[in-house]
Amino acid sequence: EAGVAQSPRYKIIEKRQSVAFWCNPISGHATLYWYQQILGQGPKLLIQFQNNGVVDDSQLPKDRFSAERLKGVDSTLKIQPAKLEDSAVYLCASSFGGLAKETQYFGPGTRLLVL
Amino acid sequence: DQQVKQNSPSLSVQEGRISILNCDYTNSMFDYFLWYKKYPAEGPTFLISISSIKDKNEDGRFTVFLNKSAKHLSLHIVPSQPGDSAVYFCAANPTQTGANNLFFGTGTRLTVIP
Numbered sequence: 001e002a003g004v005a006q007s008p009r010y011k012i013i014e015k016r017q018s019v020a021f022w023c024n025p026i027s028g029h030a031t032l033y034w035y036q037q038i039l040g041q042g043p044k045l046l047i048q049f050q051n052n053g054v055v056d057d058s059q060l061p062k063d064r065f066s067a068e069r070l071k072g073v074d075s076t077l078k079i080q081p082a083k084l085e086d087s088a089v090y091l092c093a094s095s096f097g098g099l100a101k102e103t104q105y106f107g108p109g110t111r112l113l114v115l
Numbered sequence: 116d117q118q119v120k121q122n123s124p125s126l127s128v129q130e131g132r133i134s135i136l137n138c139d140y141t142n143s144m145f146d147y148f149l150w151y152k153k154y155p156a157e158g159p160t161f162l163i164s165i166s167s168i169k170d171k172n173e174d175g176r177f178t179v180f181l182n183k184s185a186k187h188l189s190l191h192i193v194p195s196q197p198g199d200s201a202v203y204f205c206a207a208n209p210t211q212t213g214a215n216n217l218f219f220g221t222g223t224r225l226t227v228i229p
Binding site for chain 2: 031
């Protein structure tokens with residue numbers, strides 16, 4: 001079974017530029033999560049989708065971050081404009097139904113460096 | 116506000132000995148706890164979990180202990196193997212919310228010395 005796929009794996013941009021990350025969850029998984037992991041910290045949830053609806057985006061900086069999952073399968077996370085403090089690894093995860101205690105499966109992440 | 120804390124950034128253990136990784140939490144609403152393991156350039160992978168109704172859960176070489184009164188959990192790996200060298204994240208979930216929200220600690224890098 002294929003795991004969670006993410007692209008690109010690495011991205012370097014200058015501040016004030018825009019960037020987009022793509023995630024394809026495990027086939028059949030209804031719930032998709034985006035996490036931000038800043039160096040030296042644990043992953044922090046940015047947004048959670050159930051199919052194509054948003055369950056929780058309370059930690060998403062909505063003035064510059066946006067995410068969508070239009071067809072309930074793959075998802076895109078965008079940052080516009082990027083700031084230096086957005087340098088981090090962006091992890092995508094998926095779970096079967098989104099119920100509490102379901103295992104979340106993580107992709108390899110996209111490492112973003114903002115100069 | 117870090118609700119899940121792993122105060123030891125790193126730990127080195129000899130192969131064959133026990134590794135003990137610690138985690139503390141502050142939010143009383145957390146009732147489900149997990150450990151994830153992360154190798155370089157890979158995403159975290161689920162290792163073991165424990166519900167707050169239990170104080171111990173064992174899976175092969177891995178055992179998680181939960182002390183609710185102290186808001187403390189630990190992961191024991193015995194015997195430790197070089198392949199266990201990785202970063203270990205503790206995570207907590209307030210399952211009464213109905214959602215699957217994980218709050219992660221900052222991680223402990225375990226090095227098992229052959």
